[in-house]
Amino acid sequence: MDGNEMKTAGKCPVMHGAITSEARSVMEWWPNALKLEILHQHDSKTNPLAGFDYREAVKGLDVAALKRDLAALMTDSQDWWPADWGHYGGLMIRMAWHAAGSYRAADGRGGGGTGNQRFAPLNSWPDNVSLDKARRLLWPIKRKYGNAVSWADLILLAGTVAYETMGLKTFGFGFGRADIWAPEIDTYWGAEKEWLAPSDERYGDVDKPETMENPLAAVQMGLIYVNPEGVNGKPDPLKTAAQVRETFARMGMNDEETAALTAGGHTVGKTHGNGSAAALGPDPEAAGPEMQGLGWANPNQHGKAANAVTSGLEGAWTTHPTVFDMGFFDMLFGHEWELRKSPAGAWQWEPVAIAEEDKPLDASDPTKRHNPMMTDADMAMKVDPVYRAICEKFMADPAYFNDTFARAWFKLTHRDMGPKARYIGPEVPAEDLIWQDPVPQGPTGYDVAALKAKIAASGLSTAELVATAWDSARTFRQSDYRGGANGARIRLAPQKDWEGNEPARLAKVLAVLEPLAAEAGASLADTIVLAGNLGVETAAAAAGVALELPFSPGRGDATEAMTDAESFAPLEPIHDGFRNWLKKDYVVAPEELLLDRAQLMGLTAPEMVVLLGGLRVIGANHGGSAHGVLTDRVGALTPDFFVNLTDMANTWVKAGEHYEIRDRKSGAVKWTATRLDLVFGSNSILRAYAELYAQDDNAGKVVRDFAAAWTKVMEADRFDLAR
């Protein structure tokens, strides 16, 4: 082949690669562009079950039969991936824990609520090695029960049934987690470009665990929590203890729950590190088609059972690793431990001396016994004085340990499901738990029209009514179903004092609404929403459009006793682009923060745009700020924000922190806008929506779309009401 021929051969006439692989995304040229697709992930087009309501379907599931099948699976060892000691319990529990344990309280994202472990990146995380086998072991059961049980529910149930078959009395189980069908694109797992990059990249100072970048809750890219060998792989149980404390706190777990989970987790199963981890093949996402979705092919002999390599650590924690007992404590506190290397070269702790009969049996050959081992995180339970005291309490009272662990496991696996009313099935525990943010059912039989008339006569301004309702509803996050208007927690600490809620304005409005609610026999939560609706209707009327927003009563008012005030800290807004407010010291661009908030609120891109433009002209801006009002008719729900933003009679000039919108001819300043406002006219996608809403034929659409999006925000959190 001469040079010319080669050139021709290189120009393949069939287009390939660029549009069908991730290698060359069109947006790679503009890495800082807004990723608006986070608002449209899990589109109906990727969902092959269009119209299917999983939460209805799972009500027909034969839970007892499924649990029997799962229990049978635990001891039905398969040649292609034999069970350690003939019991898959340890593996299934680790799968469930890694599904649930990716949850972080800061933004409510992660967690086992969506079946995301089936997809990248989680299916291929270094910490999730061998969980591909665990899910594949479940496939015959998933196939049998089909749409009646989601992967998300099945994965967490498998871990729970595993515990039951090993002797734990569990606290219960709630079904209802619908599966996603495509990888999540809204969750930030860290900026590193390399798996297991040193921890330093996500900490201000790695010796100060609290300096870990938010919202992250794991010490390294691709890990669920901490490095089992120690901080950056250097064993030091006290340092690891500090990282365990911080990472578990970021999942909403206190010291007692953390100690219970670590001990109860490592009461069963084993670590796998018999051979070089470097020899493993590519992860499932990168592996060839012959691997059929499995990864980490292991060339060490047949690579399974005694030859398995997962974490690189090797050994069981307890004498009887298929039984839920007090063995973890007996082992950890009954022996002195020293550092050794596993066959794969990983640091682990092994007993200085141990009686032969206390050693666990080999996982495949009952004629052999091996040393048990502890990870650096296990040693932290003995060395850290607080964890140690908790473990001593557990040791003195095994029933207490059992109960504390069962509750912590329940919390771990249900935390991102939101209110208790979202749990489905025969094993839902009756007890209200404070981390579920309980809200009582509120009254429904009162005279809504009469209450609305009283609010109208109360003298509160349109902006006050709208801002209060908005602030009360905007904390809702679809990531873990926390926050929202239901419960009226805006009147309780800490919400009532959040800067973004304008405490003085809020107190004034609540002082008016509270007596009206009491008099009407309505909840304050309902009254706040009703007042907001009235504000929106008034603004629509001012623009010449008659509007009546739908309203269904029944929200309840939570009390202080029902509120874990501390756990609400992560819900505090650091920004609310809709109300044009940003905490001053915040460095991230406001448009990114707005996008993040809109995603958590469950809004689509057009809904985000019309809500922002509408709130700007209603004048519900933070502190009555004039910046970003962009209308001469404040208080009227007009398309003015969009019209004036896109009007070529204007110029846009940066003036200090803000921008001025000036008349092109006279140079007179007409309005001041924020950076965020101008982004709605400059970002090509947002501008397309802004132009649509500025069109002459769409003035009515602004009101209709605003009203629908508003109602969606006000109703988003109402899972516990009959509907």
Ligand code: HEM
């Ligand atoms: C404190 C942080 C934790 C660390 C650093 C840690 C680390 C590890 C490591 C390195 C393994 C070995 C994986 C393998 O090689 O197969 C393992 C296994 C396991 N972990 Fe953890 N873990 C932690 C917390 C937990 C929690 C909270 C639970 C559950 C409540 C749990 C449950 C398990 C189970 C059941 C296994 C055994 C898996 C099997 O038998 O195949 N771990 N863990």
